[in-house]
Amino acid sequence: MAVDTTKPKNTGKFETLFDSFYESATAQWLKEKITLILDVGLILTAILMLATDAVIFYFHFIFLLLTVGAFYWQIRAFTIRAVIWVSAVSAMLLISVVVGEVPIDEMTEIPMMAAILVLVFIIGRRRAIAENALRVANEELESRVASRTHQLTTVNADLTVEVARRRETESILRESEERYRRLVELSFEAVAIHSNGKIVDLNSAGVKMLGAASTDDIIGKPILDFVHPDYVNLVQTRVGEQVDSDQGVPLIEEKFLRLDGSEVSVEVAAVPITLEGQPAIQTVIRDITARKQAETEREILLATEREQRLLAETLGDVFLALAAQTSHETVLDEILRQARRLVSFSAANIVLLKGEKLIIARHQGYMTFDSRRTMANLEQSLVDLPLDREAVETRQPVVIPDTRDNTNWVITPELNWIRSFIALPICLGDRVLGLLRLDSNVPGKFSEKDVNRLQSLVNAAAIALENTRLYDQARQEIAERIQVERALRRSAANNQAILNAITDSIFHLRRDGRLLDYKIQEENQSEWARKVTGGSKTLQEIFPPDLVGLILNFMDVALSSKVRQIFEYRLKVDKNTRNLEFRLVPTGDNEVLALLADITDYKAGQAALEKERARIARDLHDSLGQSMGYLRLKLDQYSMEGAAVDSETLRQELVHMRDVANESYEIVRSMLAAARPSNSNALHAVLLAQARSVGSRARFKVELNSEGQARALPPVVQQQVLFICQEALNNIEKHAAAEMVNIDLIWQPRALTIKMVDDGHGFRTDVAVEQGHFGLTIMQERATEINGRLTINSAPGRGTELVLEIPVAPVVVPPVDA
Structure with a gap:
């Protein structure tokens, strides 16, 4: 196995x-x-x-x-x-x-x-x-x-x-x-990769930004071919820094060139990378052309806005400056001054429209061109000036860029230097007040932009000119009103002075006896005057019933007939009987002015005058009548036929008759001096004339001084004073052999003292006065008749001083209404 x-x-x-x-x-x-x-x-x-x-x-x-x-x-x-x-x-x-x-x-x-x-x-x-x-x-x-x-x-x-x-x-x-x-x-930003100076990759945003059809038009080309020449050195430096340091470079603005050669503004940021084993640079590119254009437009808008703001501020100053002027001349000067702030020009003038004529009102700048004399009294007709007539008729500005190209331009030798011209009508509503005309020796100097700047000025100028006209009119009306008011005040003051000078009491009464107003003299302290000042408002509260009835009856007659009524009335006042005179003057349908005068003193004066007339008649009968009778008898005696008179007897009789005539003459002269019209003049004037008349005969100088507030004396008193002074001057003429006579009038509140001093021989006052002439006794009697006191101080070799003191009424100064 x-x-x-x-x-x-x-x-x-x-x-x-x-x-x-x-x-x-x-x-x-x-x-x-x-x-x-x-x-x-x-x-x-x-x-x-x-x-x-x-x-x-x-x-x-x-x-x-x-x-x-x-x-x-x-x-x-x-x-x-x-x-x-x-x-x-x-x-x-x-x-x-x-x-x-x-x-x-x-x-x-x-x-x-x-x-x-x-x-x-x-x-x-x-x-x-x-x-x-x-x-x-x-x-x-x-x-x-x-x-x-x-x-x-x-x-x-x-x-x-x-x-x-x-x-x-x-x-x-x-x-x-x-x-x-x-x-x-898909990125909106262009992304490019370049290695060894050439582009190896590019996204679609980059293709579009560089104006290519596809990446084939870009890839393989040097990166510097797409960099603007002004930025080539900068890009090379940045690439070198990335290669050397292996680090990215910051964002920076540059300019690239498209395939068609046009420029594109970009922002570029880059970092070094490795691509297929080779060093490369990845670049992010942002197209900022639109932003740059927006910034440029924004700068233009800002510049325009700054210009408009400056123009608005300038126009605001113009309005304030014009509004601050109140005279016609200063407004015209201010218009030209503000026009130069808005527009540059060589010369300018303002003409005012009077009918069909243009009258020069203000000008400046023409001295430089030797045209000042021409403009000083310039008066032009609209018929002769087509361009000015067009501006007036259309009420629209007229701009001439070059006068030599305009057939309507009127050429004059003195103004031949003008090459460009602008005329703006100064309008107030539908009315043309005049023209603002600018001249320049440079062609093409003026444009519509200048018209827009000046339009607000001429609008403000029209208002300012109208304001000055109204101001002058108002000032004239105010001056006239002030004069009228002053006249009324003077009239009121005069009327008040007249009322104050009137010694009568004045009542403003209505038909029914109502007291509307009154004036009572301050020194009047009678019972009825106290009732008036105490607040009584009707005649029934002031006067007895019988007097009130008389006043009302006469008032009805005066109002019905429009005729002044006068009546007298004896009124028992403070246990005395005063004679009053009423004068009723109708002032309206149901109103009267009642002037109440106390004529008791006048009645007494009339009685005294009758007494004086009787005395004069008696004196004439007893003295002058006897003398004239004696002279008549003597003249009849020696004028009869068969009268046998030896010459010596005749001479003695004539001498005696002359003495009688002289005595009669002196009597007549004294009476005439007391009764002459000058006796009603001011005391110091009459007395000075009287003294100088005597002094011219007697060859002595007269100096009269008046101290205090002089006032009028009653006629009887002044007559007696002049009698006394006349007699004193006659004595100086006859006996004193004076060279200088000084007369002093010393006015006190309730007394007048007259001092008369001469530098003559003087006399013993205890020696009886020579018979047959006005003497010291008569002077003393006359002083007594006017409640005065006469004192005479004299001594041989020391001259004579006569002092006469008489009582006078006090001065009452009524208040003057403001």
Whole structure:
């Protein structure tokens, strides 16, 4: 019987199992090392992401490490790491976006990279499942080998199954790689791999970005053929850094060239890899042309917005500046000043429309072109200026880029330098106030853009000009109103002064006797005056019934006839009888003004006047009448025919007759002096004229001084004062031989003192006065008649001082209404 010693078959299986176990242990150890390396790599990459400016690059690198880790970590370990690192790098990227280091568009990559990571994890998970199944199978196989070595056939069958499973796993891995490749192919970003300077792989996004029909148009060509010449040196430097350091380079902006030669703006990040045993570089390229265009448009919009904001701020200043002006001239100056802020020009002017004429109002800048004299008094007709007429009629701006190309431009020698022109109507509603005209010596200087800028100015100018017109009108109206008010105040003050000057009491009465208003002199302390000031409101409460009846009857007559009524009434007041005069003046249909005058003193004055007239008549009869009778008899005696008189007797009689005539003359002169109309004038004026008249005859100087508040004297009193002073002046003329006479009027509240001092010879006051002339006795009598006191101080060689003191009524100053 032959013995089968062929053991090699089983021995080979055990060796295979041992090799498999060894490879499994080695793979496990290697896997642990790789996971450790990946963890360390993640930490270092995070540190670099924080410490450097290449945030995007290290952001992508962390996702790359997580993608690699998906093939080595268990699901729990991978999930923890993915959540931690994705959250961390997202937060760091968000911070970089906030501080402005990274554009906000980069935030869109987070969900995309997370999606890729999930897909990679799914692939890695399935691979892990396959590996785990393989490991379970290996463990199972090892257990069976250890415990059931005698079942080699079963083991072989299991090994066969395991081999089949491993092949299935490898198929799964190939499918996973294919899915990964498809994922890259479907990426929105261009992904290219180049080795030794040539492109070896490119996804469809890259083909589209470079404007190729397929990868055949790209693969095999030098990478630098697609780099913009301005960036070739930079790309070569970055490739060299990756080859030397075996590390990726950060994200950077570059420009690529498409196949048709057009430029495309890109962001590029690259990492070195190994492809089929050869070093290569995998490059992720993002087309940012749209973003660049958006940024360019955004810059244009920002510039436009800044320009518009500046224009708005300028116009705001324009409105404020124009609104702050209140005069027509300053508004015109401000319009030209603000126009220069908005538009550059050589010269400018403002013309105002008056009918069919344009009148120059303001101009500036024409001195430079020797045109100032032309513009100073410029007055133009719209008929002669087609362009200005067009602006006025259409109320639309007119822009002439080049005046020499416009047939409607009116050429004048003084303004031939104008090459471009713009005219804007200043409109207020449908009314054209004038034109704002800008001139430039440069053709093509003005455009519609300038019109848009100036339109707001002319609108504000129209409002400002109208405001100044209204302001001037209001100011004129206010001035007229102030004048009227002043006139009314003066009239009221005059009326009040007239009322205050009227010594009568005034009542404003209604037909039924109701007292509406009144004015009572302060010095009037009679019983009826006290009743009025005490609050009585009707005539019945103030006057006796019979007087009230008279007043009401005369009031009815005055109101009916519209004619002033006057009547007198004797009223017993405080145990005295006073003569009252009532004057009733109608002021309306049912109202009258009643002027109540106390004429008791007037009546007494009239009586005194009659008495004085009687006295004068008596004096004329007793003195002048006798003298005239004597002279008549003498003249009749010597004028008779046949009268024989010797010459000496005739001479003596004539001398005596002359003395009688002189005496009569003096009597008449004194009477005339007391009765002349000047006696009613102010005392100091009449007295000064009287003294100067005498002084001119007697050749002495007169000086009159008045102290205090002068006031009118009663006519009788003033007549007597003038008689006394006239007699004193006559005495100075006849006897004193004076050179200077000083007269002082001293007005006190209740008295008047008159001092008359001369520097003449003087006399003894105790010597009797010469008979036949006005003397000191007559002067004393006249002073007594007016309740005065006359004192005369004199001595020979020391001149004479005459002092006359008389009582006067106090001054009452009524309040003046404000």
